[in-house]
Amino acid sequence: MKNLFPLSKSRLSRRIVFYVFISVIAIETIILIPSYLKREQELLAQLQMVVSAQVDVIAAISSPGEHQPEWLHHIRKLQGCPNIVGGSVFSPAGRRLTTFGEQPELSFAKATAGGMANLRSPDGMRYDSAWLEDDLQRPFVLILRQDASPVKRELLSFILRIAGLVVIISIFVTAGAWLALGPIVVTPILRLRGDLLQAGEAISKDQPTPEFHSATTPRRDELGEVIGAFHQMYGQISDAVSNRKKAEAALQKSFRQVAATSRALDMEMEKGREMQTHFLPPVLPRRPGWEFSAFFRPARQVSGDFYDLFDLPGDSIGLVIADVCDKGVGAALFMALFRSLIRIFSGQTTLEGLACPIVEQKPSSRSSIDDPADRIHRPNDAMKAIELTNDYIVQNHEDLAMFATIFYGVLFPNTGELIYINGGHDPLYILHPSGGIRQQLGPTGPAIGVLPNAKHDIGKTRLAPGEILFGYTDGVVEARDAGGSFFTERRLIHLLKTDFQSSELLLQRISSEVSRHIGGAEQFDDITMLAVRHRTDDPRS
Known part of the structure; x- marks a missing residue:
């Protein structure tokens, strides 16, 4: 855990860890949704199975030849069974014959025509199921309203368990990633940053090559390539600076030579100017009237x-x-x-x-x-x-x-x-x-x-x-x-x-x-x- 405190100061570490945590949460959420739906179907199927067993018991204790009032009397006894809070019985023509307890939201038309045998209420507290003539072996259609609150409670507990597990997994994965970032990414980057600062100071102040720490451990990944490129670049810059110094020294020497030559040339040109000035008449002629x-x-x-x-x-x-x-x-x-x-x-x-x-001088008489x-x-x-x-x-x-x-x-x-x-x-x-x-x-x-x-x-x-x-x-x-x-x-x-x-x-x-x-x-x-x-x-x- 001591390694987490220095890493917490690294902005790159915080961002990577945040994205890892969010990614794990997203993955677990994607997995949770189908698990939740599957668990819901399982619980509702269990509830349906229990109620079906109760309906089968009623069908078993009543004979097929019983009159309608007697069979309806047996059906009303289902209200006292666990998980059943109401129901309705319909004739094959769709006429409601009797209703007991809470009236189901599943209608006769939906149960028979649409093939929709089950319906859960929007709040998830009730669950309606239908038994058709073939299921009852009698000329009736039975729709029962069941108490689904245990299913909702069980689903909520399921979600809490899965969410806790997701959080625990995310924490461990994130902490592992955070700890791994130190030696793999953050520490080399911080060393490279320090080396860059040292290199810049050495170049700007014309100092000897400092000791770099980013290349102490050989790496064969992209970050290692970046570190290698930095050292190559610094070598090129150092060579360029060295060549520039030599060129500047040679230029200064040439400049001094040119300056000396220029001064000498100026002196010679000044002498030439003075000599040429002496070629011009120092005093103009004087003649009366001119x-x-x-x-x-x-x-x-x-x-x-x-x-x-x-x-x-x-x-x-x-x-x-x-x-x-x-x-x-x-x-x-x-x-x-x-x-x-x-x-x-x-x-x-x-x-x-x-x-x-x-x-x-007059020439001699012999001169021509x-x-x-x-x-x-x-x-x-x-x-x-x-x-x-x-x-x-x-x-x-x-x-x-x-x-x-x-x-x-x-x-x-x-x-x-x-x-x-x-x-x-x-x-x-x-x-x-x-x-x-x-x-x-x-x-x-x-x-x-x-x-x-x-x-x-x-x-x-x-x-x-x-x-x-x-x-x-x-x-x-x-x-x-x-x-x-x-x-x-x-x-x-x-x-x-x-x-x-x-x-x-x-x-x-x-x-x-x-x-x-x-x-x-x-x-x-x-x-x-x-x-x-x-x-x-x-x-x-």
Whole structure:
């Protein structure tokens, strides 16, 4: 009995025991019903037998030739017999001849026509039986009313005995099932539950594998299969966790390596940015009556856009704004190459303010090379810098498919004259002093580095006092907002209609509008602008 108390706390045990108890009761009830009916028929048959014997005694003491009144007199004596409380006698035609005691509920019609020889009252206290002419050997029909209360009492006692037996059997069967549940079902389930909790805690807290108790006794049933599946699952989870730890360790190591590489790369890229910044003119040229302004904002740490202004022989100034294809490191390297080639082939006379003796030195009379200064004084020869740069890129780097759109011009500050080549670049604009575009300097040939021996036409124009030469790269008009909408050339031209009093104000206004358009979106392309203004206070005008 001690084992029943722990089991009583198990909800599964209580449910199983309850269903076992109910099942036993149901089975015994199913068995009891036919037993009850059979016992009832037996008791009623015994009662019928006793009364029949009494009727036979009356029939035996009376002769067949007796008159009707005498035979009816003998029949009335049955009222004094045990178990008989009344009766009726009918003629073969159905006429009631006499009645004594309680009148039977069984009618003559039912007894003779329906073949119903017996009838029990609804309360079970009376039992009517009929004897027909053949049974009595006389022309009468006898219906007797019998006292069935002893039968009812006996049936009630029978039911109580059987019910008690059912309860006792149910209790013993249920108790046996309850006791069997402990070692067979409940204890293994509770052990498995404890093992599950231990396994969950070990996995969540990254602890060693605990000692499991559910598999201490081998089982070959379904519960044993569940326990085995649990241990297999825990092994798989442990292996997965171990593999995950190894993967995490490897990932952390890789992350540290990537982070270190990224930092080193960032440092190298920052150095590259600083170096590229040094390729741009640190100080713009100063000429009486002229303003030079530039704006440069790379999309990445290094850029393929560049601008350049440098001194040339004959007191002229070289103007360059260019956009190398692609972005990033490759474009930045070719940007430096294009810049250097243009400067070299143009015959630059100073290196950031320092005199260039190689250019200034006169060759000997035995040399077949022309004087660079003399060559630069011839404008058409100066423009050959673009053709030489193009041929160099095509011949030496054609397999890399790198090219640049370049606007290269030579400005003569004394006269305001400008000769230029536009190699596939966006058009530059000459703005009226009062605002608006006076002239558009479109392409005069293909981009540089695309075609071998490419030829470019040389354009000529003049900047009058108050006018501004404005150039830009496609990063201005193709600047995108968060929705992917472009800044557009139409919007840029609308801004150029404003009267700007200086080249610096022009670039500030455009850069501000472009930045406002981009907003919080990532800058897609490099943005470069160059502006040259011929001031109205130029005494040489």
